[in-house]
Amino acid sequence: KAGVTQTPRYLIKTRGQQVTLSCSPISGHRSVSWYQQTPGQGLQFLFEYFSETQRNKGNFPGRFSGRQFSNSRSEMNVSTLELGDSALYLCASSLAAIPGDIQYFGAGTRLSVL
Amino acid sequence: DAKTTQPPSMDCAEGRAANLPCNHSTISGNEYVYWYRQIHSQGPQYIIHGLKNNETNEMASLIITEDRKSSTLILPHATLRDTAVYYCIVRVGAGSYQLTFGKGTKLSVIP
Numbered sequence: 001k002a003g004v005t006q007t008p009r010y011l012i013k014t015r016g017q018q019v020t021l022s023c024s025p026i027s028g029h030r031s032v033s034w035y036q037q038t039p040g041q042g043l044q045f046l047f048e049y050f051s052e053t054q055r056n057k058g059n060f061p062g063r064f065s066g067r068q069f070s071n072s073r074s075e076m077n078v079s080t081l082e083l084g085d086s087a088l089y090l091c092a093s094s095l096a097a098i099p100g101d102i103q104y105f106g107a108g109t110r111l112s113v114l
Numbered sequence: 115d116a117k118t119t120q121p122p123s124m125d126c127a128e129g130r131a132a133n134l135p136c137n138h139s140t141i142s143g144n145e146y147v148y149w150y151r152q153i154h155s156q157g158p159q160y161i162i163h164g165l166k167n168n169e170t171n172e173m174a175s176l177i178i179t180e181d182r183k184s185s186t187l188i189l190p191h192a193t194l195r196d197t198a199v200y201y202c203i204v205r206v207g208a209g210s211y212q213l214t215f216g217k218g219t220k221l222s223v224i225p
Contacts, residue, residue, distance in 0.1 A: 004157075033212060043158070043201075043215035056212055090157050092213075102148075103213060105157030 002027065004093050004106035012112045018079040021109045025072050025093030031055075032074040033103060034066060037088040046089075049074055050096050078111075086113045118202045123220040126196075132189040134219050136202030139183040146205055147178060148213070149187045151198040158201065158215075161187065192223045 005024040013019050025032050034046040045058040049068035066076040072093075078085055088110050092103040119137040126132040138147065148163040162169055162176045164185075169176045175188040189196055201218040
């Protein structure tokens with residue numbers, strides 16, 4: 001079974017631009033979660049989607065948004081990029097149907113904002 | 115979700131067992147203990163999880179104390195490839211869809 005796939009792996013943008021990151025979950029998984037990892041703040045939860053609906057959201061500004069498609073693939077968008085948005089963005093998928101569910105992570109997209 | 119406390123770093127000799135402790139004294143009855151690890155700049159990798167009983171899989175064993183206030187992850191024969199940051203996470207099994215990562219334990223396996 002293929003794992004979680006994130007594209008692109010690396011991205012360089014400049015301040016003020018916007019960016020879209022993509023995540024393809026494991027086949028059959030309906031939940032997709034996004035996390036941001038920085039050296040200062042560690043791994044922080046952004047949001048989670050299940051069946052095209054956002055179920056849970058972390059404490060991030062509205063510049064960070066996401067969506068999920070009917071095939072469970074997900075995208076996250078960051079508008080008006082700031083230098084502090086430079087980070088590793090991780091996507092995780094899970095069945096999200098039973099207690100004790102497991103999240104499986106992709107390799108991440110490393111975003112550098114110049 | 116309950117808070118966890120882990121030592122910031124540990125060393126282990128190659129071939130020996132690595133025992134990584136985690137304190138979760140405020141854990142409640144329906145909260146699972148999960149362990150993930152992250153090798154440098156890669157995505158976190160699921161290792162094992164448990165609710166009350168000890169668990170074992172092909173990667174590791176998880177020992178949870180009877181009062182569930184602490185647990186230990188055991189890597190039976192550590193290799194250099196086990197060098198990583200290990201995260202202990204306590205999470206409600208149903209209705210909580212996020213993982214709250216702490217700072218974890220940096221395990222260094224030494225030849």
